[in-house]
Every structure is written in C-alpha cells, then in structure tokens.
Amino acid sequence: MxxxxxxxxxxxxxxxxxxxxxxxxxxxxxxxRIEAAGLxxxxxxxxxxxxxxxxxxxxxxxxxxxxxxxxxxxLHHKVGDHVVFSFTPVCGRCHWCSTGRQNLCDFxxxxxxxxxxxxGVRTHARGRDLGPAALLGTFSSHVVVNEANCVKLDEDxxxxxxxxxxxxxxxxxxxxxxxxxxxxxxxxxxxGIGGIGAxxxxxxxxxxxxxxxxxxxxxxxxxxxxxxxxxHTASSFEEARELVSDITRGVMADxxxxxxxxxxxxxxxxxLDLVSKGGRAVLTGVAPFDDHDAKIPLQxxxxxxxxxxxxxxxxxxxxxxxxxxxxxxxxxxxxLDELVTTRYSLDDINLGYQDMLAGKNIRGIVVxxx
Ligand SMILES: NC(=O)c1ccc[n+]([C@@H]2O[C@H](COP(=O)([O-])OP(=O)(O)OC[C@H]3O[C@@H](n4cnc5c(N)ncnc54)[C@H](O)[C@@H]3O)[C@@H](O)[C@H]2O)c1
Ligand SMILES: [Zn+2]
Ligand SMILES: [Zn+2]
Numbered sequence: 001m002x003x004x005x006x007x008x009x010x011x012x013x014x015x016x017x018x019x020x021x022x023x024x025x026x027x028x029x030x031x032x033r034i035e036a037a038g039l040x041x042x043x044x045x046x047x048x049x050x051x052x053x054x055x056x057x058x059x060x061x062x063x064x065x066x067x068x069x070x071x072x073x074x075l076h077h078k079v080g081d082h083v084v085f086s087f088t089p090v091c092g093r094c095h096w097c098s099t100g101r102q103n104l105c106d107f108x109x110x111x112x113x114x115x116x117x118x119x120g121v122r123t124h125a126r127g128r129d130l131g132p133a134a135l136l137g138t139f140s141s142h143v144v145v146n147e148a149n150c151v152k153l154d155e156d157x158x159x160x161x162x163x164x165x166x167x168x169x170x171x172x173x174x175x176x177x178x179x180x181x182x183x184x185x186x187x188x189x190x191x192g193i194g195g196i197g198a199x200x201x202x203x204x205x206x207x208x209x210x211x212x213x214x215x216x217x218x219x220x221x222x223x224x225x226x227x228x229x230x231x232h233t234a235s236s237f238e239e240a241r242e243l244v245s246d247i248t249r250g251v252m253a254d255x256x257x258x259x260x261x262x263x264x265x266x267x268x269x270x271x272l273d274l275v276s277k278g279g280r281a282v283l284t285g286v287a288p289f290d291d292h293d294a295k296i297p298l299q300x301x302x303x304x305x306x307x308x309x310x311x312x313x314x315x316x317x318x319x320x321x322x323x324x325x326x327x328x329x330x331x332x333x334x335x336l337d338e339l340v341t342t343r344y345s346l347d348d349i350n351l352g353y354q355d356m357l358a359g360k361n362i363r364g365i366v367v368x369x370x
Contacts, residue, residue, distance in 0.1 A: 005123070005140035006349045007130060009056045011049045014350045015139065020058070020130060023122040025071030028147045032083060035159035037138035038062030039344075039352045039364040040167050041194060041261045042286060046133065047353075050262060050288040054114045054131040058123060059349070060366075061087040063138030064153060064162040074147050082153040085166045086318030087134040089117065089148035102320075103313035107148060110135060117146045138163070139349055139366060151322045160343070160365055161329065161336035164195065165322050167313070168363060169336065172199025172259065173325060174314020175284045177207050180255040184208030187253045189240055189274050190230075191267075192260030193221040194356070195339065195363040196284060198228045200257045202334055203314075205229030209255075211247050215240045218359035227338060237270035244274055252276035261357070263287035265294035272296055277304040284311050339363045 003022045006015035025031045043059045045051035064084045067077055077083065089107040091097055096104035107117055114121055114131020122144040123130040123137065130137070137143055153162050172195070176182050180203075188204040190197045193216040204212045205228070213232045214225030222233040232247065234240040244253050256274040258267065263285040275281050300306045316322075328334035341361040344352040352364040 001142070003140055003142040004346060005058045005137065006060070006346060007056050007058055007125060008047060011053070011055065012047060015059055017347050017349065018125060020123055020125040020140070022142055022144055025069055025144045026116070026122070027071060027118040028073045029071040029116065029118070029122070029144050030067050030074060030077055030147055030150060031069035031142060031144050032065040033068050033142055034063050034065040034138055034140055035368050036064050036163040037366045038163045038166070038168055038195065039356055039361070039366070041356065043133055044353055044357070045286055051286065052112055052289055054112060056128060056130050057114070058130050058132045058137030058140055060138030060140065061085070061134035061136045062163045062166045062168060063136060063143070064159045064166070068142070077147060077150055077152065082155050083150045084153045084162045084322060085136050085138065085145060085149045086151055086322060087136065087167050088313050088318060089135065089146055090318050091148055100317060102317040103315060117148060139346060141346070141368070151318055154326060157326050157329065160340060160367060162326070163365060164336060164339055164363060165325055168195035168339070169199045169325050170316040170318070170321050171284060171314040172196040173203035174316040174321065175257045175259065175282050175311055176200045176203030176255065178315035179309050179311040180257055180280050180282045182207035182209050182255050185210045186255060187211040187213070187244065187248050189213040189215060189244060189253045189256040191215040191237070191240070191256065191258050191271065192285060193225050193362070194259065194261060197259035198224065198339055198362050200259055201225055201228040201230050206333060213240060213244055213253070221359065224362055228335065237267070237274070241270070241273055248276070253279060255280045255282065257282045258285050260285045265291050268294035268296050272300060272306060272308065275306055277306070280307045280309055282309050282311060284314070340365055343367050345369055
C-alpha cells in the first residue's frame with residue numbers, strides 16, 4: 001500500500017515528506033495506522049551523524065495508533081487494538097527478557113540495521129529500501145512493525161499522550177525511579193529539561209524527593225520544570241553546583257541525571273561533581289558515537305563511592321512499565337498532557353525539530369492529518 005512518511009535520505013539532510021510503498025505485514029508483524037508520534041532528540045542524532053544510521057531512514061520511534069492488519073503468527077494483538085510502541089523490541093525469551101531486563105533485549109541489536117526480526121525491510125521509495133528508525137519509523141501515516149515492539153494500550157488513554165509512553169516518559173521517569181532509585185527525602189538534580197528531563201523530574205517527585213533541581217540554560221524550561229516537580233532551578237552546571245551545595249549544606253545531591261540533548265565528554269566531571277559521596281550519577285543522554293573522551297578524577301569512585309550508571313529506556317521493562325505509567329496518568333499521578341507543547345502535521349516535521357533545537361518545546365508531537 002501507499003503511505004506518507006518523513007524520510008531522511010542522508011546525514012545532515014532535513015526530512016523529506018513523501019509517498020512511500022509499504023509491504024504487507026509478514027511473520028509476527030502488524031500494520032498500524034499512526035495517530036500520534038513524538039519528536040525525541042534521538043532522531044536528530046541521526047541527522048547530525050552523532051548516532052550511526054542506515055540511510056535512507058524513516059524518522060520517529062515514539063508512536064501510538066490502531067492495528068489495521070495482522071500478519072501470520074501474531075499471537076497477542078488483533079485488528080482494532082490500540083497500541084503504543086516500545087522503541088526497544090521485547091522477545092520475551094532471551095537472557096535479558098527472561099531475567100527481567102526487557103530494555104536490553106537482544107533484538108535491540110537490529111536497531112540501526114533497519115532489518116525486521118523475520119528479516120528484510122517493508123518500506124521502499126524511489127526504488128530503494130528505507131530503514132525505519134528503531135524498526136518503527138513513526139513519522140509516517142502507517143507502519144509495519146514487529147509485534148515485539150507493540151504494547152497494548154487501554155482505549156481511555158488518548159493517542160497524543162500515549163505516544164510519549166514509548167520513549168520519553170519511561171526513559172525519564174525510569175532514570176529517576178528505576179536507575180537512580182530515588183528514595184523519599186533525597187535531593188535530585190536533572191540536567192537538561194526536554195521530553196526526557198521533564199519525566200525525570202516527575203519520577204523524582206513521585207519517588208518522594210525533598211529537593212528536585214532542574215538545570216537548563218533556557219528560561220522557559222525553568223517555568224515548565226516547576227510544573228513537573230522542580231523545587232529549584234539553575235541555568236548551568238556551575239550555578240547548579242553552588243545551589244545544590246547551599247540547599248544540602250555541602251552534602252550535595254543523592255542522585256543526578258544527565259538528559260541534555262547532546263552529551264559531551266567535558267560535561268562528565270561537572271556532572272559527577274553534583275553528587276554526594278555515595279551518590280548515583282545517571283547518564284541517560286546520548287553522546288556522539290565517536291566521543292570516547294571524558295576526563296574524570298577516578299578517585300571519586302574508590303574514595304567517595306560515587307556511582308556512574310548508564311541507562312537505555314530508563315531501565316524500564318516495556319511490557320510492565322508502559323501500562324504502569326498509563327495507570328499513573330489515569331490516577332492523576334503523572335502529567336502527560338502537559339508534556340505536549342506543540343502539535344505539528346507531518347508536513348511540518350522539520351519545523352518541529354527546529355523548535356526542539358531552539359528550546360521551544362518540552363515535547364512536540366505529530367498528529368494524524370484530520
Ligand atoms: N538512554 C536512552 O534510552 C534515551 C532515550 C531517549 C532519548 N535519549 C537521549 O536523551 C537526551 C535528551 O533527549 P530529549 O528528547 O529530552 O532532548 P531535548 O532536546 O528535548 O532536551 C534537551 C534539553 O537539554 C538542554 N541542554 C542543552 N545543553 C545543556 C547544558 N549544557 N546544560 C543544561 N541543559 C542543557 C536543552 O536546552 C534542552 O532543554 C538526548 O541525548 C536523547 O538522545 C536517551
Ligand atoms: Zn526517544
Ligand atoms: Zn529479549
């Protein structure tokens with residue numbers, strides 16, 4: 001069938017919104033009509049070359065929609081189901097899935113290759129195969145995806161907030177709750193208040209943090225941060241260090257979470273300086289693929305027991321935590337509507353990314369053309 005999608009034909013190029021050809025779903029795959037898709041910074045790493053990508057790619061890995069067709073061997077979904085995608089597939093059987101760490105599923109190795117789990121690609125244009133970002137490519141009217149990426153969504157959860165449950169919400173919330181393991185009464189610092197950082201603030205608040213410090217150079221982000229649970233704001237690492245020292249009487253933060261758009265090696269030392277002895281520093285943001293250099297005083301690990309923890313998907317298990325986060329939203333414990341700053345049509349996808357880079361959005365989303 002024909003679909004309309006935002007394709008990046010090479011590094012540095014903007015998205016080209018054009019007609020593509022979509023094959024029918026094959027073994028354990030489903031065809032989904034996309035209702036909403038979130039603009040995560042990770043898709044921009046492909047454009048800048050910070051992350052490896054197999055061009056041409058269809059952008060987008062946050063998405064929600066309705067299943068229109070199921071392929072052979074689909075076990076858990078049917079036509080008409082509402083679904084949200086986990087950007088990491090979950091096979092349910094590998095070492096990681098079966099030991100409760102679905103975010104590390106071995107099928108994650110296919111991300112970036114564009115190859116579906118059963119092999120091959122389902123999307124084509126201009127006589128070439130297109131690799132969908134994270135095997136999803138949600139900047140499209142329709143997608144064919146692995147059932148392993150689908151999580152069933154209760155029908156009372158609106159599509160526009162649901163799409164964010166596929167990356168930004170669990171990654172940020174889990175960075176605080178699952179990986180940072182924030183405890184009641186602790187002091188937490190979140191550096192970089194985009195779609196990920198805003199949810200790290202919410203996670204810290206929900207876990208009962210006493211102080212939640214939001215750090216971002218953009219003043220608009222400070223106002224927004226307060227609505228997601230920030231008790232204090234700062235504009236730079238230096239300012240944050242002084243502020244955190246002040247409010248903790250020199251002890252410093254129990255947990256710091258780095259969620260800036262592009263992580264640089266030079267940020268690591270000031271980042272680790274924010275946490276106390278025994279503190280947990282959570283590295284969630286993505287650095288350029290070839291950035292291998294970070295100068296950090298190694299003594300702070302052995303002598304101060306500081307910990308540096310990395311994370312993909314905020315350490316969440318998609319099949320358990322996406323429904324959990326939807327339930328917290330339903331209970332009023334998690335703000336999702338407030339995350340959506342601007343809605344774009346697919347044709348305006350490049351404007352959406354310009355706005356993200358200019359610091360205008362907590363999250364922009366693409367909604368289906370009426
Ligand atoms: N680990 C994972 O599983 C995972 C998942 C999704 C996204 N990410 C990564 O998380 C990061 C954040 O993504 P996002 O979509 O929220 O990005 P975003 O662009 O929406 O937000 C980033 C924020 O960082 C701020 N910032 C930039 N430099 C800063 C600095 N020096 N100090 C303080 N703030 C600074 C920006 O002003 C912006 O508000 C990206 O690197 C993204 O690729 C990681
Ligand atoms: Zn993402
Ligand atoms: Zn697995």
